[in-house]
Structure formats: structure tokens, C-alpha cells
Amino acid sequence: MxxxxxxxxxxxxxxxxxxxxxxxxxxxxxxxxxxxxxxxxxxxxxxxxxxxxxxxNPKCNGKLPPGSMGFPLIGETIQFFIPSKSLDVSSFIKKRMKKYGPLFCTNLAGRPVVVSSDPDFNYYIFQQEGKLVELWYMDSFARLVGLDPSQSITSTGYIHKYVKNLALAHIGTEALKDGLLSKAEDMIRTRLHDWSKLPAFEFKACVSSMIFDFTATSLFGYDFKMKGAHFSEKFTNIVHALIAFPLNIPGTTFHKCLKDQKEAMKLIRDVLKEKKASSKTLEGDFLDQMVDDMKNEKFLSDDFVVFVVFGFLLASFETISSTLTLAIKLLIEHPLVMQELIEEHEAILKNREDPNSGISWKEYKSMTFTHQVINEALRLGSVAPGILRRAIKDIQVNGYTIPAGWTIMVVPAALQLNPNTFVDPLAFNPWRWKDMGVGVVAKNFIPFGGGSRLCVGAEFTKVLMTTFFHVLVTNYRLTKIKGGQIARSPALTFGNGLHINISKKHQ
Missing domain, CATH: 1.20.5 (Single alpha-helices involved in coiled-coils or other helix-helix interfaces)
Structure with missing residues (x-):
């Protein structure tokens, strides 16, 4: 076993x-x-x-300005969009200016950016259009207007001159004198009359609709009575995503704005298609002129024409409506400013030969205090969070190098709210403009940009605001109902809106 x-x-x-x-x-x-x-x-x-x-540590043939590029892919985008509940320079910019100085680098929406609050450098950059820098928009804006973000969208030379001259011919000084001013006054009188029947209304939304309707009518004969759709709301939504991170997935702001962009673009394309197919004589508005010029100018493709019209609508609509809303809020809060404004416009009425006539160009130019109020609202509003250019070649500044291909962001608020230039910069003080030197204004007051790219709609904006003030203060009384909270995120916003009541004055 x-x-x-x-x-x-x-x-x-x-x-x-x-x-x-x-x-x-x-x-x-x-x-x-x-x-x-x-x-x-x-x-x-x-x-x-x-x-x-x-x-x-991006590649650079020299020394980069100080700063931080933030986290990979997103950079410092999240910090950039944190709202600041004040008219002051956004906390993102202010903290970095204090830490790094007037020139610093960062990364926003996936792009390396040099942010500048240096008035001398900014002035120099604006003069170097087509030499050292070119017009540039963030990827989100390019996609919102139907452009390829990888391509340069600047138009220099002949094309830029063509667009600028075309705009001046239809919304410039001569066009304003020849009838645009009186048309603006008619629309403003109608809208204010309609609003006076309401117990209260949200000012920003209503004035945005008015500005959009007037601008769109002037540019391409838009018939807001027939269309019925509130396209101004879509443009407001688009503005909120102009420099947002271009994340196109359901639920994001950018995704929603792309839908609004498609509808807005379709509106313009449909009008363009109708005008090109029509056998009727064109009426002579902005779009009519471009349609006529398409016969001879090869660069005038349908896409280019739609982009130009869309761009003009977007720029004029947001700048005017936001600045006007801020101005009304400040006027309500500062009765002494309101009283002097009323006195100036009532004096215009008393000196008018025909009391039933509209505003003349001479009267418009004589409204000194009104222009000071507008300048102060533009200064405090600083509606554009940044004016963008792209470096064509390496740029040397104060011992630093800005690499070719980088975005340069000029921050109007950092200039226009600088305590070294403007005493008590957050105070609403139109009288400060009485003795403001030309040199100070040229380098530190840039609500309409600068250099050869100075906004051609600057006079158009001032005329609409002046006309609105004139009709308002000579015919109505204002009462704030609620709202008016201000924030920068980084664009100027009004929280839950500015709700007001206007009532007819007893003559």
C-alpha cells in the first residue's frame, strides 16, 4: 500500500x-x-x-510680456467671464494690471492674447493697420458671422475703402443731414408715444428693438411691421457670445446663439435674394447699392455682402442701445444733470422759428451739454470689452516681444476709467468734458476704436442718442420702476433690466 x-x-x-x-x-x-x-x-x-x-511657455523670439496662460485648452477664459457688478474695469483685467502692469499676456477662448491698457502703445497699434497688425475677431465671432476662423477676415486697401465709403454715403454726415436725422426723429416720437401708454416697460429691450428696426430699415429696407419677428432679441443673444468659448454642444450659450445667427443671416440672405431677383428699380439703400455694384465688383459675393450688412447691424445696434440705457439710468439718478439737459433742449425749442419743425443739423451741432452727456455715457459704458487686432509680425514694445499671430486686446474701459486721466472716474460728470484736451481724448477715449478702422457709425450713434434725448426731455417725464443693476461679464449688462415709466408733460 x-x-x-x-x-x-x-x-x-x-x-x-x-x-x-x-x-x-x-x-x-x-x-x-x-x-x-x-x-x-x-x-x-x-x-x-x-x-x-x-x-x-509659448515660443517667442524675445521676452513675452508678463502674465499667465492659465490651464491648457481653456486658458483663463473662465476667470475672464466672471461678472463684475460695477461699471469699473472688470476684476479680471484690474487684478492683472495691478500685478503685471499695463501690458500682460493670457489665453482666452484657446487663443494667446496680449492685453494692453497702455494709451501710447494702443494709439501706435491703431496707426499700424495693415503694417504690423490686422483686424481680428475671436473664433466664436468668426463662426457666428459665418467666417472661417483660420482665415484673415481683414479687408484692407480697395475693399476696405469701398465698404467705408459706402457706409459713409448711407449713414454718414451727409446722409444724416439729407433726411436720416428727420426719419430717426419720426421713429423716436412714435416709439416714445407708444411706450407712454404702458404702466412700465423694460427700456433696454424696447430701445434695442427700436434701434434694430431703424438701422435695418436704413440698410436694406427692413419692414418691421410686416416681419413681426423680434430679430433684435436674436442679435442681443448673439452679442452675449461674441468672445465666448466656441463650444458648440446643446445647452451652451454658444450653441443657442448659433441658432439665432442662422435665422438672422437667413433674414439678410432672403432680402438679398429678393433684391437680386426683382425687376423693380432699386430704392437706393445700402444693400441696393451693393447689389448694383455686384455686377462689376468680383469681391462682392453673396457671403461677403451678408457679412457686411450683418456686421453693421450688430455694431450699431448694441453700442447705441447699451449706451442709451446706461445714460437713462444715470440721468434718473442725477437730477442736476437731467435739469441742465432739459434746459438746453427747451432753449432749442424757444429759439426755433417754426415750433412744429424737427431738429435741424445746426441745432444738433449746438447741443454742447448733450454731447458732453453722450461722451460721459460712452466713457463709463465702455460697451466693447476689447478691441482686437492680430500681430502680422513680431512687435517690440517696452522690452517685450508680441509674437506674430498673437491677438492684441485693447481694453477701452482700462483707458476710459483710468483715475490718472479722469478724476473720480466712476462718477457721472458730463461737465468734465468742458476742458478736456484733444491729446487726452485721442489716446484715452476710444468708444469707436481708432486709426483707419475708426467706426464709420460714430456720428450716426451720436445723432440717434441726441435725437432721443431731445424728444424725451421736451415731451416726457421719467420714473424708474425697478432694476438697473449693472455688471460686466465682460460686456456691459443690466441684470434684470431697467424698468421705467414715461408720462406726457402737460404743455
Missing amino acids: ILLLSESVTITKPPSSFLRTFYSNYNLIKIMYWSVWLCVVSLFIASITHWVYKWR
Whole structure:
């Protein structure tokens, strides 16, 4: 029995040499396996580390301005969009100006950016259009207007001159004198009369609709009575996403704005298509002129024409409506300013030969205090969070290098709210403009940009605001109902709106 058991054990037990070989190979495989994984992980960590290092230390043929590039991919975009509940420079810009000085680098919406609050450098940059810099928009804006973000969208030389002259011919000084001013006054009188019948209304929404309807009618004969759709609301939504991170997934602001953009673009395309197909004589508005010029100018494609009209609508609509809303809020809160404004406009009425006539160009130019109020509202409003240019080649400034291809963001609020230039900068003080020097204004007051790209709608904006004030203060009384909270996010916003009541004055 013992023998049998012994033999049985001997038969079933593997040879010791086999075990040694098996375990030796097994351990070798384990070592190789973990070695491979260790190499893979090491390479991954090294790649990530190298990528992060390159992100935080961009290539530059010199010394970059101080600053931080933030987190990979998103940069400092999240911090940039944190609202500041004040008219003051956004906390994002203010903190970095204090830490780094008037010139610093960052990364916004995936793009390396140099932010400047240096008035001398900004003035220089505006004079270098087409030489050192070119017009530039963030990717989100380019996509919202149907452009390829990778391509330059600046128009220089002949094309820029064509668009500028066309705009001046239809919304410039001569056009305003020849009838646009009186048409604006008619629309403003009608809208104010309608609003006076309401117990209260949200001013920003209503004035946005009015500005959109008037501008769209002037540009391409838009019939707001027939269309019925509130396209001004869509443009308001588009403005909120102009420099947002271009994340096009359901639920994001950018995704919603793209839908509004498609509808707004379709409106313009449909009108363009109708005008091109019509056998009727064109009426001579802005779009009519471009349609006529398409016969001879090869650069005037349908896409280009739609982009130009869309751009003019967007720029004029938001600048005027936001600045006007801020001005009304400030006038309500500062009765002494309101009283002097009323006195100036009532004096205009008393000196008018025909009391039933509209505002003349001479009267418009004589409204000194009104222009001071408008300048102060533009200064405090600083509606554009930044004016963008892209460096065509490396730019040297104060010992630093701005690499070619980088975006330069000029921040109007940082200039226009600078306590070293404007005493008590957050105070609403129109009288400060009495003795403001030309040199100070040229470098520190840029609500309409600068250089060859100075906004052609500057006079158009001032005329609409002046006319609105004239009709309002000579015919109505204002009462604030609620709202008016201000924030920068980074664009100027009004929280839950500014709700007011206007009532007819007893003549």
C-alpha cells in the first residue's frame, strides 16, 4: 500500500526543473509587462508635462510680456467671464494690471492674447493697420458671422475703402443731414408715444428693438411691421457670445446663439435674394447699392455682402442701445444733470422759428451739454470689452516681444476709467468734458476704436442718442420702476433690466 501511494505521488508530481523554468518565465513576463506599462505611463506623463510646459511657455523670439496662460485648452477664459457688478474695469483685467502692469499676456477662448491698457502703445497699434497688425475677431465671432476662423477676415486697401465709403454715403454726415436725422426723429416720437401708454416697460429691450428696426430699415429696407419677428432679441443673444468659448454642444450659450445667427443671416440672405431677383428699380439703400455694384465688383459675393450688412447691424445696434440705457439710468439718478439737459433742449425749442419743425443739423451741432452727456455715457459704458487686432509680425514694445499671430486686446474701459486721466472716474460728470484736451481724448477715449478702422457709425450713434434725448426731455417725464443693476461679464449688462415709466408733460 505504501509502495503504491509512493508511486502514485511520484507519478503526479511535476519535475522540479519544469517548475523552475515555468516560474522563471512567468516572472520574466511579469517584469516585461510592467516595464512596458511603466514606459507607456512615463512617456504619457512626459508628453503631458512637455505639452503643459509649452502651453505655459509659448515660443517667442524675445521676452513675452508678463502674465499667465492659465490651464491648457481653456486658458483663463473662465476667470475672464466672471461678472463684475460695477461699471469699473472688470476684476479680471484690474487684478492683472495691478500685478503685471499695463501690458500682460493670457489665453482666452484657446487663443494667446496680449492685453494692453497702455494709451501710447494702443494709439501706435491703431496707426499700424495693415503694417504690423490686422483686424481680428475671436473664433466664436468668426463662426457666428459665418467666417472661417483660420482665415484673415481683414479687408484692407480697395475693399476696405469701398465698404467705408459706402457706409459713409448711407449713414454718414451727409446722409444724416439729407433726411436720416428727420426719419430717426419720426421713429423716436412714435416709439416714445407708444411706450407712454404702458404702466412700465423694460427700456433696454424696447430701445434695442427700436434701434434694430431703424438701422435695418436704413440698410436694406427692413419692414418691421410686416416681419413681426423680434430679430433684435436674436442679435442681443448673439452679442452675449461674441468672445465666448466656441463650444458648440446643446445647452451652451454658444450653441443657442448659433441658432439665432442662422435665422438672422437667413433674414439678410432672403432680402438679398429678393433684391437680386426683382425687376423693380432699386430704392437706393445700402444693400441696393451693393447689389448694383455686384455686377462689376468680383469681391462682392453673396457671403461677403451678408457679412457686411450683418456686421453693421450688430455694431450699431448694441453700442447705441447699451449706451442709451446706461445714460437713462444715470440721468434718473442725477437730477442736476437731467435739469441742465432739459434746459438746453427747451432753449432749442424757444429759439426755433417754426415750433412744429424737427431738429435741424445746426441745432444738433449746438447741443454742447448733450454731447458732453453722450461722451460721459460712452466713457463709463465702455460697451466693447476689447478691441482686437492680430500681430502680422513680431512687435517690440517696452522690452517685450508680441509674437506674430498673437491677438492684441485693447481694453477701452482700462483707458476710459483710468483715475490718472479722469478724476473720480466712476462718477457721472458730463461737465468734465468742458476742458478736456484733444491729446487726452485721442489716446484715452476710444468708444469707436481708432486709426483707419475708426467706426464709420460714430456720428450716426451720436445723432440717434441726441435725437432721443431731445424728444424725451421736451415731451416726457421719467420714473424708474425697478432694476438697473449693472455688471460686466465682460460686456456691459443690466441684470434684470431697467424698468421705467414715461408720462406726457402737460404743455
